[in-house]
Amino acid sequence: MDGRPLHRPPPRHRPPAPAASRRSPRPGGRDASDCRANGVAEGPLGRGRSSTGHGLVALLASEPTIDIVGEAGDGREAVRLVERLGPDVALLDLRMPVLDGVGATAEIVGGSARTRVLILTTYDTDADIERGVEAGATGYLLKDATREQLVEAIHAASRGETVLASRVAQRLVARMRQPVPVALTARESEVLNAVADGLSNAEIGRRLIIGEATVKTHLLRIFAKLDVSDRTRAVVVAMDNGLLQRR
Template identity: 55%
Template sequence: MSDPITVLIADDHPVVRAGLCAMLANEADLEVVGEAGTADETVAMTRRLDPDVVLMDLRMPGGGVEATARITEGKLRSRVLVLTTYGSDDQILSAVEAGATGYLLKHADHADLLQAIRSAAAGEAVLAPSVAAKLTQRVRSPRKDALSAREAEVLRLVARGLTNPAIGAVLFISEATVKTHMLRIFGKLGVDDRTAAVMAAVSRGLITVDD
């Protein structure tokens, strides 16, 4: 027999993690190797455990999109499969731009989720039908002020009061790179300061600040 597909479950709700663990335990070809409740824990455990698939919730401390970006930008081999309650256009696009292999909603059937995990491990893109439709429409009608996943990530940290050096430390990028992101954000939003950028992005639904 081939080795089982290893899975890391990233969700800040213990009950959800327990339910997923119980479901996957019944599958001979799937093995849960760890659980994480924050973005930092998820990234650290992904680096340490090297799972085939990370089941990623979006609304966790530190943000699931941020964790996804850190995993994919860090050249880790793990595939990220988003499993969340939320399916807004901006969240879908941000997760895909951050490098997620797939995006499912938590009301998905068990069989669909199990197949999605197997497909993600094989490197195949997995999108719930409703998510695929939203993503297709968004790509066909892009917004000129749309932020990239990294730009949204930077701006959420700005909203939390972090300075450029602090943002660089959190995201493992240089202060100069942070400044470049900020200049692009200002240009897209038509503003010239950090506070205005946050207010504009929130009011247009480009970011949320309650993650």
């Protein structure tokens, strides 16, 4: 199930809204639209469940600061609804028929509407999280989120703030802390092997039939990848990490 709540402040000189969508002012003269969000949901109600056991749309329908402006039966329809209605937030699931949540997110983010995408799903694997975030989702929540957490997340997403479930945030931080594996290209390995053989830049160029300037460029890239500043250290670090195969 995907839903898309929207939150957009009105322009300064907004024409009168149709009676069906006009919002009554709050006590004190403040228009309810100042803190209101509109939404579109994708999928049958029964597919998206919160911990309360109620459908997502039914759960949000009673929230006075959120308007559900549409529901879609699949990811492709969700994209079309966003294009037509221009909601503030689209609430999407990763698993949707026709077009999955990642594909729908990418199309929505790349489209003309300024709609933020908030993913609400049961999937919290590293691969799923990365796919959703890389596609451009503003937030990523799990379906065990409470109603209060969901409402708060929708409003935060409508303001452009990043929203992550605590488990999702922990996974992302842990993954970022993992060392990035270093890999040398075939040419960089050839250059470094030549360095290990004690050849000068000019000699390396003649061996590999490349210019001396090209040799220097390869060495600079090798130094950057290995986080070293000289040739000897580059050879040592590469050998320690199994990146240099000596014949």
